[in-house]
Amino acid sequence: MIERTLIDAETLGARVQELGAEIARDYADRDLVLVCLLKGGIYFTADLSRAIDLPITVEFVRARSYAGTSSSGEVKLSWIDGLDIAGRDVLIVEDIVDTGLTLVEIWQALEARGAASLAICALLYKEKRLAHPFAVRYIGFAIEDVFVVGYGLDYDERFRNLPHIAVFQPDESARSPSRLGRSPLNPP
Numbered sequence: 600m601i602e603r604t605l606i607d608a609e610t611l612g613a614r615v616q617e618l619g620a621e622i623a624r625d626y627a628d629r630d631l632v633l634v635c636l637l638k639g640g641i642y643f644t645a646d647l648s649r650a651i652d653l654p655i656t657v658e659f660v661r662a663r664s665y666a667g668t669s670s671s672g673e674v675k676l677s678w679i680d681g682l683d684i685a686g687r688d689v690l691i692v693e694d695i696v697d698t699g700l701t702l703v704e705i706w707q708a709l710e711a712r713g714a715a716s717l718a719i720c721a722l723l724y725k726e727k728r729l730a731h732p733f734a735v736r737y738i739g740f741a742i743e744d745v746f747v748v749g750y751g752l753d754y755d756e757r758f759r760n761l762p763h764i765a766v767f768q769p770d771e772s773a774r775s776p777s778r779l780g781r782s783p784l785n786p787p
């Protein structure tokens with residue numbers, strides 16, 4: 600169940616604009632390609648890319664590790680083979696860094712494809728959970744160790760389309776959508 604709003608849409612939007620301006624300054628005169636990690640990074644990448652005033656390109660890779668509210672411990676990457684990143688400056692765009700395992704896998708895969716430089720931009724960062732030490736260059740918000748949904752983040756594929764970030768408390772007895780009760784798009 601949706602418990603409470605953690606970050607509202609206006610705050611998200613303002614922070615994304617700040618990040619975009621910072622990235623545009625840092626990558627001026629470079630050949631920047633954003634690599635969006637699907638599905639969670641879709642809304643963040645859409646907004647962030649439009650906040651970067653440079654002629655960048657955007658690519659998409661699918662990474663899967665979660666089942667319900669916990670990581671399966673194994674990351675599956677798809678669509679990495681066709682990426683044109685050799686000799687280019689790559690910025691990986693992630694919805695959330697939790698244990699960091701996804702980033703370890705994607706970093707290695709992109710490095711192997713000859714990126715000139717690699718950096719990470721994560722909207723959310725669960726500091727306490729980080730098991731793999733990773734330097735995340737751009738962080739939207741550091742958050743507490745709670746399970747969140749919205750703005751791309753899901754619970755078993757649902758709630759990605761919430762315009763804000765909300766804290767979610769799984770209720771295993773209410774898994775079927777018809778029993779989720781109140782519409783997540785209209786929380787109390």
Ligand code: IMP
Binds near residue numbers: 697700702745747752
């Ligand atoms: P990591 O590999 O443990 O860092 O997990 C990263 C991935 O797990 C993210 O890209 C999300 O898809 C998912 N994830 C981690 N924490 C949350 C959460 O609080 N809500 C929804 N998805 C999450």
Ligand code: MG
Binds near residue numbers: 665753
């Ligand atoms: Mg997910």
